[in-house]
Amino acid sequence: MDHFTLIDGVMHAEQVPLPAIAEAVQTPVYVYSTATIERHARVFCEAVAGCGNGTPLVAFAVKANPNGAVLATLAKAGLGADVVSEGELLRALHAGVAPEKIVFSGVGKTAAEMARALDAGIGQFNLESEQEAEMLSAVAAARGATAQVAYRINPDVDAGTHAKISTGKSENKFGIPYDTALAACDRARAMPGLQVRGVAVHIGSQLTDLAPLEAAFGRVGKLITALRAAGHDIVTADLGGGLGVPYDPAKPAPPSPEAYGAMVRRATEGWNVRLMFEPGRLIVANAGVLLTRVIRVKPGVTSPFVIVDAAMNDLLRPSLYDAWHDIRSVTPRDGEMTATVVGPVCESGDTFATRRAMGAVEADDLILFATAGAYGATMASTYNSRPLTPEVLVSGDRWAVVRERPPVEALIEQDTLPDWL
Numbered sequence: 071m072d073h074f075t076l077i078d079g080v081m082h083a084e085q086v087p088l089p090a091i092a093e094a095v096q097t098p099v100y101v102y103s104t105a106t107i108e109r110h111a112r113v114f115c116e117a118v119a120g121c122g123n124g125t126p127l128v129a130f131a132v133k134a135n136p137n138g139a140v141l142a143t144l145a146k147a148g149l150g151a152d153v154v155s156e157g158e159l160l161r162a163l164h165a166g167v168a169p170e171k172i173v174f175s176g177v178g179k180t181a182a183e184m185a186r187a188l189d190a191g192i193g194q195f196n197l198e199s200e201q202e203a204e205m206l207s208a209v210a211a212a213r214g215a216t217a218q219v220a221y222r223i224n225p226d227v228d229a230g231t232h233a234k235i236s237t238g239k240s241e242n243k244f245g246i247p248y249d250t251a252l253a254a255c256d257r258a259r260a261m262p263g264l265q266v267r268g269v270a271v272h273i274g275s276q277l278t279d280l281a282p283l284e285a286a287f288g289r290v291g292k293l294i295t296a297l298r299a300a301g302h303d304i305v306t307a308d309l310g311g312g313l314g315v316p317y318d319p320a321k322p323a324p325p326s327p328e329a330y331g332a333m334v335r336r337a338t339e340g341w342n343v344r345l346m347f348e349p350g351r352l353i354v355a356n357a358g359v360l361l362t363r364v365i366r367v368k369p370g371v372t373s374p375f376v377i378v379d380a381a382m383n384d385l386l387r388p389s390l391y392d393a394w395h396d397i398r399s400v401t402p403r404d405g406e407m408t409a410t411v412v413g414p415v416c417e418s419g420d421t422f423a424t425r426r427a428m429g430a431v432e433a434d435d436l437i438l439f440a441t442a443g444a445y446g447a448t449m450a451s452t453y454n455s456r457p458l459t460p461e462v463l464v465s466g467d468r469w470a471v472v473r474e475r476p477p478v479e480a481l482i483e484q485d486t487l488p489d490w491l
């Protein structure tokens with residue numbers, strides 16, 4: 071459920087008409103709804119409340135939407151942050167996330183990033199290799215610090231999602247093989263500066279079936295038992311993110327947060343740990359749209375091309391993952407059309423939808439790509455020398471630009487000439 075609705079024939083974000091934002095900020099522009107972000111955070115937290123010991127830590131996966139205003143909204147709602155780089159760490163701290171609610175994930179943490187995170191006093195490092203454990207041990211020991219760690223296991227389950235966002239198969243780069251985890255934890259225990267306190271898993275994104283998650287959690291449970299038998303003091307388990315969201319209204323909806331929570335309760339029965347979660351997409355995807363204007367409609371051989379002022383550099387998901395985004399008219403006209411919706415970038419991959427049945431549009435109309443709040447603006451680039459897309463946050467009848475569109479001159483000024491030119 072989201073807060074983008076037609077009111078008197080005009081699409082609104084909460085109580086703000088989208089044409090007013092397009093007029094003031096110009097297009098393309100991402101628009102986020104505070105009420106939707108807060109609602110999804112609440113629904114998820116309620117769905118997993120009562121699972122494990124105490125209140126679970128829900129750490130928002132910052133990579134899904136790192137905008138400072140979005141992060142501040144979530145920090146105010148009490149969420150923590152799952153970060154995968156120094157940049158995300160600093161963004162989370164800047165937005166007011168308490169350091170102890172920050173988890174550092176990722177296969178390629180550098181010594182400098184580890185040092186920064188230790189100095190900030192973050193809650194947990196999720197380790198992805200023994201080589202990484204050795205580096206973190208050295209960095210922590212050199213500063214007289216102790217890093218709280220969990221090994222991320224690779225449970226070798228097929229998450230049944232797009233290959234590019236599947237992370238839990240043995241051939242993927244993520245985590246350590248389940249069979250080697252016990253020995254790895256034993257070795258980590260002997261390293262100075264490390265305190266092994268948990269197990270972590272994250273098998274992929276946009277999951278539409280709970281069975282692979284339940285299988286992965288089963289392996290985590292077995293490992294917790296084995297670790298305790300070996301004398302480890304295991305107090306947390308991080309179950310990752312990955313729950314899918316509905317993109318295509320014609321497809322069956324993914325499992326609800328409530329169904330996910332019920333499965334977690336069943337799967338973690340008797341673990342006697344505090345649980346952690348790292349949802350990203352689920353919290354913000356439906357809370358954002360990419361608002362764009364039709365530049366022109368160009369006749370095509372099989373169907374017309376609707377050429378819009380957003381492009382693959384603004385929203386990469388369709389070209390990267392063949393992703394579907396629902397297309398809606400901001401002020402719907404009578405009639406329907408079947409069209410291929412494309413951006414101005416000089417790549418055939420710059421296609422948002424192919425021969426899509428959609429409401430009729432004409433040049434100058436505003437349309438939106440729905441469910442664009444996750445992995446949207448954050449993946450944007452300046453390809454074709456197009457300035458980064460601005461972002462707007464709506465709350466009730468108020469709205470604010472939360473990231474400006476840089477002037478095109480700023481792109482040019484970033485480059486400097488060597489002295490021979």
Ligand SMILES: *Cc1c(COP(=O)(O)O)cnc(C)c1O
Nearest residue numbers: 131175275311312348349350351
């Ligand atoms: C990307 C990622 C997430 C978030 O995944 P969603 O599908 O957006 O919920 C959580 N944890 C880790 C380690 C990730 O890499």
